[in-house]
Amino acid sequence: MEQGYSTREAARIVGINLRTGKRWRNGHHAPGRGQKAVPPIYPLPGVGDEEVRSSRYLREEERIHIADRLREKVSIRQIAAELERSPSTVSREIRRNRRPMPRGGFSYQPFHANARARHRRARPKVGKIGQCPQLRDFIQDHLTMRWSPEQICQALRDAFPGRPEMHVAHETIYQALYVQGRGELRRELTRALRTGRAMRRPHRHAYKRVAGPIRNMVMISERPAEVADRAVPGHWEGDLIIGKGGKSAIGTLVERSTRYLMLVHLPLGHAAIATRDALAATVQDLPRDLWRSLTWDQGSEMSAHRSFTVATDIPVYFCDPGSPWQRGSNENTNGLLRQYFPKGTDLTAHAPQDLTAVAAELNSRPRKTLGWETPAERLASRILSLPPHRVVHRHGANLPPTATARQ
Structure with missing residues (x-):
């Protein structure tokens, strides 16, 4: 029938x-x-089924x-x-x-x-991930490697191009993790997500940050127009991630066009002078043409921005108060870094080689915004496109006499 x-x-x-x-x-x-x-x-x-539907x-x-x-x-x-x-x-x-x-x-x-x-419509139903052990194992293995659900979905399409049963949307992975009783993915894998939360949290308005006592700020509205479209490399966004009790910090620098990450070791604290010296030492590790500007929020750690500009020839622009989206790439990367440096922990326990390893791991992840190219690959292509005589580093950059020794 x-x-x-x-x-x-x-x-x-x-x-x-x-x-x-x-x-x-x-x-x-x-x-x-x-x-x-x-x-x-x-x-x-x-009785009444049609009415309540x-x-x-x-x-x-x-x-x-x-x-x-x-x-x-x-x-x-x-x-x-x-x-x-x-x-x-x-x-x-x-x-x-x-x-x-x-x-x-x-x-x-x-x-x-x-x-x-x-x-x-009858429920419950076995989800797509629960029906295919190979799909489930692939997702769990990559979650263990701290890949995001969206990166995993793209990897599935690349690895199994002719098998639609191995293709899922990233929301399917989130549902398999968050929805109680489905049992498709191990619940402890939620700790491998960017947030580390075992359940979803509604969006709330962040508290606006009060502007710090920074003199002679050059606001983001005066930043060159070429920075906005990300076509020209060398424009960076920076911030600090703060440790337990606000007593330790790590500096983060993200290049806007390649999303390449550099971490700044701050063993002497994150006061203005210590931050300035550590940033000036860090910028010497890349070619000169890859440092055109730096955008920061209005944190007091950048109070010495003018002496930093004099020493490195890198102009510093400041975001408007309570406007983290003006440094969107850096904010996103700071969220990724919290998987490695959780809130409420002492960040002085991490040596420079630890920061280098974390940055290398993030720079080797494929990014959707880069066409699934990694930041390291994109930066390498940018460097190769530079004229040979321009690929020089900033050795010998001098700071004012008030500077402390470079880390």
């Missing part, structure tokens, strides 16, 4: 009496003591209207307009719930369509 045969024809093919076929189709009560009743093939909806789903009377109008050869767009539904909704309903006919073709039967839709 699922293939479109009538009850009489189906009973003849199977080799049973028509009455028996109807009993199988409709179910029957227990014929005697100790015997069980048999439910119908398609259980009837309970969300309006996003088609109702039985709407399916009857679709069947009637299809027999009258009315177009799908006209039917959708009469039902005040999208044409794609009506088209999808007909395609999903039509019945194949024995002699070819299809027939849309509203009661059969309603029963199929109700059966399809």
